[in-house]
Amino acid sequence: MIAMTWYMNVAQFATDPFGGRRPPDGQGEDDGAFLDGEPMNGDAIYPADGASGGLSLPSFARDGLHVGRPAWAPSAADRIYQAFDVSQPVDQPQDLRGRAKQVARLLSGVIHRRNHGIVSGPRGSGKTSLVRVFGQYADREGIVVLYAACDGGTTFGELLRGYLEQIPPSSVDPDEVDLFDQRVLSFGLESSPHQATSIFAQIKYSQVVIVLDEFDRVHDPVLQSKVASLLKLISDARLPVRFVLVGGNNAFLDVVREHPSLMRHVTRVSTAPLAHEAVFELLGSCADRCGMHFSAPGNQLLDEVACGSPYHARLFGMHAALAALRRGDTEVTEQDVAEGLAESFEEWSALNGDDAAMFHAICSGARGDPAPYVELARRIAMASDDEQLAGRSAPDLEAIEGAFGPAIDRSADPVAFRDATAPQYLIALHHLSRLSSREQKGTVRA
Numbered sequence: 001m002i003a004m005t006w007y008m009n010v011a012q013f014a015t016d017p018f019g020g021r022r023p024p025d026g027q028g029e030d031d032g033a034f035l036d037g038e039p040m041n042g043d044a045i046y047p048a049d050g051a052s053g054g055l056s057l058p059s060f061a062r063d064g065l066h067v068g069r070p071a072w073a074p075s076a077a078d079r080i081y082q083a084f085d086v087s088q089p090v091d092q093p094q095d096l097r098g099r100a101k102q103v104a105r106l107l108s109g110v111i112h113r114r115n116h117g118i119v120s121g122p123r124g125s126g127k128t129s130l131v132r133v134f135g136q137y138a139d140r141e142g143i144v145v146l147y148a149a150c151d152g153g154t155t156f157g158e159l160l161r162g163y164l165e166q167i168p169p170s171s172v173d174p175d176e177v178d179l180f181d182q183r184v185l186s187f188g189l190e191s192s193p194h195q196a197t198s199i200f201a202q203i204k205y206s207q208v209v210i211v212l213d214e215f216d217r218v219h220d221p222v223l224q225s226k227v228a229s230l231l232k233l234i235s236d237a238r239l240p241v242r243f244v245l246v247g248g249n250n251a252f253l254d255v256v257r258e259h260p261s262l263m264r265h266v267t268r269v270s271t272a273p274l275a276h277e278a279v280f281e282l283l284g285s286c287a288d289r290c291g292m293h294f295s296a297p298g299n300q301l302l303d304e305v306a307c308g309s310p311y312h313a314r315l316f317g318m319h320a321a322l323a324a325l326r327r328g329d330t331e332v333t334e335q336d337v338a339e340g341l342a343e344s345f346e347e348w349s350a351l352n353g354d355d356a357a358m359f360h361a362i363c364s365g366a367r368g369d370p371a372p373y374v375e376l377a378r379r380i381a382m383a384s385d386d387e388q389l390a391g392r393s394a395p396d397l398e399a400i401e402g403a404f405g406p407a408i409d410r411s412a413d414p415v416a417f418r419d420a421t422a423p424q425y426l427i428a429l430h431h432l433s434r435l436s437s438r439e440q441k442g443t444v445r446a
């Protein structure tokens with residue numbers, strides 16, 4: 001079993017985001033210039049790109065008529081894919097919307113107060129994005145930040161060994177580098193948290209932050225317990241090493257359950273749904289990058305359906321922008337958003353046919369009034385561990401199970417769909433039926 005999916009020193013990432021693979025002539029080093037300045041090719045699947053007269057073409061689509069563009073330059077549709085960048089975590093601080101408070105809290109807790117960090121939140125809520133940006137700030141403070149994603153089959157030895165090997169020799173007393181290397185080499189499957197602590201104790205000249213992403217994929221109680229012990233040992237020994245554990249809402253409970261006194265050594269940050277303004281900013285900045293903009297009703301519809309999820313906002317926004325591109329316009333209207341939602345739903349239903357069929361049944365009225373189902377889905381989508389911490393009432397589990405049955409993951413806390421991305425699709429489908437009945441009455445907005 002592979003222990004880690006990847007390692008990257010954040011400093012290395014910040015100075016070489018292309019990982020050594022660059023477009024020719026140094027182009028693409030500045031993302032904004034790369035996206036805004038280059039001529040684009042036409043895209044065969046978008047007839048508007050090559051049309052003439054009558055149609056108001058987006059500037060990039062007109063650019064698309066240019067010949068002789070560099071082979072690596074993106075097409076008009078590619079520009080939209082790149083601008084909305086649905087599948088990659090954010091890594092530039094200016095692209096992280098609505099998380100200033102969380103980044104500041106993590107920095108002050110981990111860097112200044114020397115706590116360990118826990119970043120928790122639902123799938124796609126921006127945990128990795130948050131820790132990447134945190135890592136960039138920490139790196140600017142001269143801190144060595146090591147990052148890796150956990151795998152379900154990882155053992156304690158495999159998990160730690162990978163990190164220990166990444167610690168730069170300059171962090172260790174020059175007279176002790178050989179000893180340090182030997183200890184790292186002999187660190188193996190059976191090694192204990194005490195042994196790891198004694199290696200970390202040799203770090204003298206740097207602060208080290210170790211980010212364990214996808215920590216919720218670790219289900220082995222032995223590993224959870226060893227990590228909890230390690231965190232406590234490191235704190236008690238006042239070592240210059242901090243861990244940041246990243247995972248679903250249960251990640252925090254799993255670790256603290258093992259060592260309740262860890263509570264005193266941990267700063268916890270959660271990626272609750274983004275505020276409306278942050279969703280609007282996010283959509284605006286993505287659209288800007290590909291020379292488009294959302295109409296006010298289009299923006300509002302996206303915000304309502306995304307329920308504060310940056311993943312859904314980007315995905316639905318991307319499909320909506322592609323719909324506008326097909327019309328040959330730079331304004332993404334409510335109608336384009338509806339088309340984008342329909343496209344997104346169809347794409348998703350190929351991955352999750354059962355939930356999709358259930359949502360169709362709900363929205364068709366086959367189970368009675370769809371409104372209470374949609375309201376429950378919205379509450380699930382908007383639930384966060386912040387809300388739970390604040391003692392606000394979680395949606396009623398019985399009602400949720402009654403409504404959505406096997407699609408629900410009872411063990412999640414707060415309760416969630418097994419496919420955590422699902423609730424927004426029910427809301428999307430509901431809006432689509434609402435819009436289609438409005439369309440029949442001829443009242444769709446721009």
Ligand SMILES: Nc1ncnc2c1ncn2[C@@H]1O[C@H](COP(=O)(O)OP(=O)(O)OP(=O)(O)O)[C@@H](O)[C@H]1O
Pocket residue numbers: 085086087088089090095096097098099121122123124125126127128129130282310311314
């Ligand atoms: N604050 C934000 N502002 C703008 N975009 C964001 C923000 N947070 C996340 N995103 C975008 O949302 C998507 C999901 O983000 P990310 O991968 O960081 O989430 P995650 O919680 O780590 O997901 P997973 O649970 O699947 O690992 C990415 O496309 C990312 O670019």
Ligand SMILES: [Mg+2]
Pocket residue numbers: 127128129213214
């Ligand atoms: Mg992630």
